[in-house]
Amino acid sequence: MRGIIPVLLTFSFIFGSMNVASSAAINTGPSFDCNRASTPTEYAICSNESLSRLDRTLANSYKGAKRNLKKGSTNLKALRDRQRQWNKKKSSTCGSNVQCLSRFYQERIDNLAASARFYTVKNGRFFTDEGEVPLGCFAELMTELNGDDNTAAVYLNRTIYRGCIRSNKHDLSENKNYKISIEKERENNIFWIKICELVDGSMGQYCDKLIIQFVKRRYLNPEGNKDVVSIEKLGNWN
Numbered sequence: 541m542r543g544i545i546p547v548l549l550t551f552s553f554i555f556g557s558m559n560v561a562s563s564a565a566i567n568t569g570p571s572f573d574c575n576r577a578s579t580p581t582e583y584a585i586c587s588n589e590s591l592s593r594l595d596r597t598l599a600n601s602y603k604g605a606k607r608n609l610k611k612g613s614t615n616l617k618a619l620r621d622r623q624r625q626w627n628k629k630k631s632s633t634c635g636s637n638v639q640c641l642s643r644f645y646q647e648r649i650d651n652l653a654a655s656a657r658f659y660t661v662k663n664g665r666f667f668t669d670e671g672e673v674p675l676g677c678f679a680e681l682m683t684e685l686n687g688d689d690n691t692a693a694v695y696l697n698r699t700i701y702r703g704c705i706r707s708n709k710h711d712l713s714e715n716k717n718y719k720i721s722i723e724k725e726r727e728n729n730i731f732w733i734k735i736c737e738l739v740d741g742s743m744g745q746y747c748d749k750l751i752i753q754f755v756k757r758r759y760l761n762p763e764g765n766k767d768v769v770s771i772e773k774l775g776n777w778n
Contacts, residue, residue, distance in 0.1 A: 569596075570585050581636060581641065591645070594641075594646065597645075598648055598652070608657045655727050658756060664720065668769045670706060671706075674711055675720050677696060677710055679735055696769045736748075752774065753774055757772075
């Protein structure tokens with residue numbers, strides 16, 4: 541009986557070590573099963589720890605991006621299509637070239653990170669963690685009737701002062717003076733919107749078709765730099 545205990549302890553140690561090693565392999569490998577690797581690209585990823593880590597990071601970023609999109613939506617379908625296209629281009633362009641693959645992975649990770657939602661859209665309205673964005677904030681980006689087009693971006697959230705959401709200039713009560721419609725949504729938090737302002741006279745309303753992007757703009761100040769949710773005007777659409 542005394543001889544059995546050391547043997548059992550030895551087996552426990554061996555199998556315990558194997559489990560630890562197995563877990564380590566899972567944590568350091570790519571997002572796919574390397575035993576099923578069949579292409580030069582997959583072999584390169586499996587044999588390179590840095591590429592394996594990038595592959596895991598991308599897989600997690602992609603899952604997060606899918607969670608932010610409504611099931612069955614055209615945006616979710618578009619995201620999946622872009623991911624498939626990226627995978628094909630990655631393999632056809634890079635093959636087993638480690639440097640090329642690293643660049644491709646990092647660019648895609650950065651691209652998905654830029655698309656991460658720090659705002660929400662509900663019933664055709666936009667929200668940040670400070671509340672609903674007044675429509676007047678979008679109107680700030682409109683080209684004036686006299687042809688002036690000089691506002692490129694609007695801070696929505698607070699810098700060290702009030703942003704547009706809580707400014708004295710715009711509030712939700714003035715929404716009745718505007719109409720907004722979301723015509724298209726694209727990756728990287730880009731939207732095609734139509735914003736109309738009600739005006740006096742026979743004209744009735746003045747509309748502008750804007751391409752806008754939600755961004756986190758770095759605000760520099762002595763109290764400490766911070767990223768502030770903002771909207772930027774990228775251009776117009778027809």
